[in-house]
Amino acid sequence: xxxxxxxxxxxxxxxxxxxxxxxxxxxxxxxxxxxxxxxxxxxxxxxxxxxxxxxxxxxxxxxxxxxxxxxxxxxxxxxxxxxxxxxxxxxxxxxxxxxxxxxxxxxxxxxxxxxxxxxxxxxxxxxxxxxxxxxxxxxxxxxxxxxxxxxxxxxxxxxxxxxxxxxxxxxxxxxxxxxxxxxxxxxxxxxxxxxxxxxxxxxxxxxxxx
Numbered sequence: 001x002x003x004x005x006x007x008x009x010x011x012x013x014x015x016x017x018x019x020x021x022x023x024x025x026x027x028x029x030x031x032x033x034x035x036x037x038x039x040x041x042x043x044x045x046x047x048x049x050x051x052x053x054x055x056x057x058x059x060x061x062x063x064x065x066x067x068x069x070x071x072x073x074x075x076x077x078x079x080x081x082x083x084x085x086x087x088x089x090x091x092x093x094x095x096x097x098x099x100x101x102x103x104x105x106x107x108x109x110x111x112x113x114x115x116x117x118x119x120x121x122x123x124x125x126x127x128x129x130x131x132x133x134x135x136x137x138x139x140x141x142x143x144x145x146x147x148x149x150x151x152x153x154x155x156x157x158x159x160x161x162x163x164x165x166x167x168x169x170x171x172x173x174x175x176x177x178x179x180x181x182x183x184x185x186x187x188x189x190x191x192x193x194x195x196x197x198x199x200x201x202x203x204x205x206x207x208x209x210x
Contacts, residue, residue, distance in 0.1 A: 024050040025057060029071035030106035038113040043067070065117070065124045072110045073131040075101060081139045087147040091197045092190075094139055095177055099188035102181040112182060136174070140166045172200065 028049035032041050043064060047054045061067040079101065081094050101107050118124040144166065147153040156162040176196065181188050201207075 021050070021052055021056065022060065023074075025052060025060065025067070026071040026074050029067055030075075030110055033068065033071075033113055034105050034109045037109075038068075038117060041068070065114075065121065066127060068110060068114055069124070069127045069131050072107070072114055073135065075104070075107050075110070076132055076136055079136065079139060081142050081146075083146060086150070087143065087152045088197055088201055090143050090146065091173070091200065092193050094143070095173065095188070095193045095197065096190065098174075098177050099181055099193070102178070102188075108182060111178075133170070133174075137166055137170050140170045140173075144169075 025046060028046050029041075032045045032049055036045065041064060043054060043057055046067065047057045050057075057067070061070065079094065079097055081090060084090050084093050102111070114124065114128055118128055144153060144162075148155050156165070177188060180186050180192070186192075198206075
């Protein structure tokens with residue numbers, strides 16, 4: 001799935017990329033991050049763990065930054081938004097799924113590593129935005145489209161406003177869950193998720209009286 005979503009460099013010729021090799025390299029990258037940390041991780045470590053030549057690695061990724069971001073992105077690409085019948089249940093489902101992903105050591109370590117490193121590297125921030133953040137906004141778009149089709153949310157004719165709303169919803173959900181799970185190290189369980197979702201749906205004043 002990951003290799004299919006990444007286009008090869010323009011003008012590059014030769015044999016097509018191997019999806020199996022890509023998967024092995026990205027898995028090896030995550031394993032090495034957990035064991036070694038960002039500072040000690042090298043392209044050589046990854047190539048040895050994945051059982052591929054360094055030349056194979058460098059044909060796919062220019063350096064460690066790009067490789068680690070794609071290793072993280074592969075995990076996030078597995079997130080889905082099952083249709084649970086209503087917007088509130090859809091939100092609860094994807095938040096629980098996201099929290100489960102963040103409990104995995106390779107996800108926690110890799111995400112924290114690239115975010116920390118990106119504070120000193122603008123190019124890395126841009127890659128995180130394009131490979132992870134912008135791609136995962138698809139879940140917000142899908143959730144809103146479903147809710148609109150059910151009559152739970154109004155349709156928006158202003159595409160610019162719709163885009164800003166999508167950005168804000170993503171920031172609120174992703175930012176809150178990441179902070180709760182990785183910064184505060186508090187549980188993201190069903191009770192917390194239900195409370196958070198109710199706040200997201202109804203705001204600080206709560207639902208209007210029946």
